[in-house]
Amino acid sequence: MSFTVFIALLLGSVISPQLAIAQTPNSDKQLTDIQNKISKQKQLLQHQKKQQQQLTNQLKQVEQQVAASATALHKTKQKQQRALKKQSQLEQQQQQLLSQRSKQQLTLSKQIKSAYMTGGNDLVKLLLNQQQSNKNERLLGYYQYLNKARINSLNELKQTQLKLEKLTTALNSSVLQLNKLATVQQQEQKTLEKDKTKRTQSLKKLAQSYKTSSKKLEQYQLSELDINQLLLQAKQQKAASQPKPLTGLAKAKGRLPRPTKGSLVYKFGQKRLGQLRWKGITIRGKEGQSVNAIHHGKVIYSDWIKGFGLVLAIDHGNGYMSLYGHNQALLKNAGEHVNANEQIALLGQSGGQSQPSLYFEMRFKGKAINPQSWLKSS
DSSP states (O other): OOHHHHHHHHHHHHSSHHHHHHTGGGHHHHHHHHHHHHHHHHHHHHHHHHHHHHHHHHHHHHHHHHHHHHHHHHHHHHHHHHHHHHHHHHHHHHHHHHHHHHHHHHHHHHHHHHHHHTTTSOHHHHHHOOOOOHHHHHHHHHHHHHHHHHHHHHHHHHHHHHHHHHHHHHHHHHHHHHHHHHHHHHHHHHHHHHHHHHHHHHHHHHHHHHHHHHHHHHHHHHHHHHHHHHHHHHHHHHHOOSOOSOOOSGGGTTOBOOSSOSEEEEOTTOEEETTEEOSSEEEEOOTTOEEEOSSOEEEEEEEEETTTEEEEEEEEETTEEEEEEEEEEEOOOTTOEEOTTOEEEEEBOTTTOSSOEEEEEEEETTEEEOGGGTBOOO
16 A cells, blocks of 8 residues: 555544544554654665665766777777878878889890890800900990899899788788777777667656656655644644544535636646645745735645655645745744634745646645635636
């Protein structure tokens, strides 16, 4: 059985004056039971706060994972940029070496062709010819020059070829590195997306937990008002045998004045959050305008409540209670008696409201009743 249902049933049985008087010996036990229920609800709220803290810690871990993935991805991109720059430089060097090799091959080709054109004056014949002449000496010198030039060209071509082979190996290594980096980048991107999804899920879970816990806390605190009313009436009935001067609202149904001026924005029973529905009405008005008691009674609560801001509750007797929330200021204190239409508060937007409004609720023996059935038509 939920706490609110328990309070409603308990109020329905205990708050009746006749039954309360008849069961006076059990009053202390009933009050103790109620206090135990309040204690259990506070423990439940503490447990919910711990759960919310756990969710907050999980969210912190997820955000740290996202940060680590983003950092790794950034470093990978930097490596990839450096590898691309290096590859471009190597490709330029390769083109230069290929051009240099082509020139060297052309020079060597010309030298071989020149040597072939002078094939009639073979170098061996000149070396074996015992007759010395200026012509032979010139030809021998020419052959030596060509031979030396060919050797230099061959050596240069060999060096160019070695550089090309080394450069090709470096290029292949660079390509492999780029492919490896691309694979790593894709894996890190997937990890980052997973981390982002986990972060979003944690955020939604945390937000839902806060909403649910907050709305439950509001209902528990409103139920505490019922308990305060019950405790007050039980103490009054125990201290005095005469009936209470407050006679309730039964005879005033449909004729009670509206608590303030303004337009109705939320109706009784209208859907609020999940399975929760509004147990009162919300009237939009101007900040600072008068909020009045709908009937004479005694103030049993005048303080701040989470979600409802500054709240004032009035006991009208015989189990009837009215509640006024989101006030800018409370003009009456607990224990004071008020008359019908007497100013009790100033309309405001406390409790986190974006616009000035009054939350108004009526209860009979702990159960919310539709205020529109009890108030005069506007």
